[in-house]
Each structure stands twice: as structure tokens, then as C-alpha cells.
Amino acid sequence: MPLIITKTEVECSCTTIAFPSEPILPKESSKIVVSFDTKSVYDRQDRIVEIISNAKNSNQKIRFKGVVLK
Numbered sequence: 750m751p752l753i754i755t756k757t758e759v760e761c762s763c764t765t766i767a768f769p770s771e772p773i774l775p776k777e778s779s780k781i782v783v784s785f786d787t788k789s790v791y792d793r794q795d796r797i798v799e800i801i802s803n804a805k806n807s808n809q810k811i812r813f814k815g816v817v818l819k
Contacts, residue, residue, distance in 0.1 A: 751804075758799040760806070763790055766798060783813070791817045 751772030759766060763786045783798055798811045803813040 752802055752804055754781070754800060754802045756801050757781075757802070760796050760798075763787075764796055767788065768800070783811070785813070786816075787817045791819050 751774050753772050754768045757766040757768055765784045765786075767782040767784075769781075773779045782802065785789070785796065793814070793816055795814045796812070800806075800809045800811065801807055802809075
């Protein structure tokens with residue numbers, strides 16, 4: 750059964766996600782691109798991105814951390 754990513758959720762508007770709209774067939778791969786805009790944030794950052802799909806273990810969370818210098 751193909752993997753279909755139905756939507757994504759982010760914690761703040763400074764994070765955007767680009768994900769494939771077409772189904773991902775078994776044994777194939779694709780990319781999810783997470784972008785973080787640092788214009789309005791600084792210091793330590795800790796964000797969680799949630800990926801919702803038709804997979805049995807759907808609602809996977811990806812966490813990224815970083816430090817934004819002025």
C-alpha cells in the first residue's frame with residue numbers, strides 16, 4: 750500500500766514544511782523539507798513537526814533543536 754502524507758503540523762509560523770503530495774510507493778523514497786525562519790527568533794530553539802499519514806504508525810513527530818545567534 751502506498752504511503753500518503755495527508756498533512757503536517759508545526760508549533761509556530763516560523764517553521765514551514767514541504768512534503769510530497771503524490772503517494773510514495775513501497776520501496777521508493779521521497780523528501781520532506783522543513784524550513785525554519787530565524788528572522789523573528791533568537792537564542793535556543795526547540796521545535797516539533799508532526800507528520801500525519803495513512804501509515805499504521807501515523808502521527809510521527811520530528812524534533813529539531815538549535816541556537817540562533819543575533
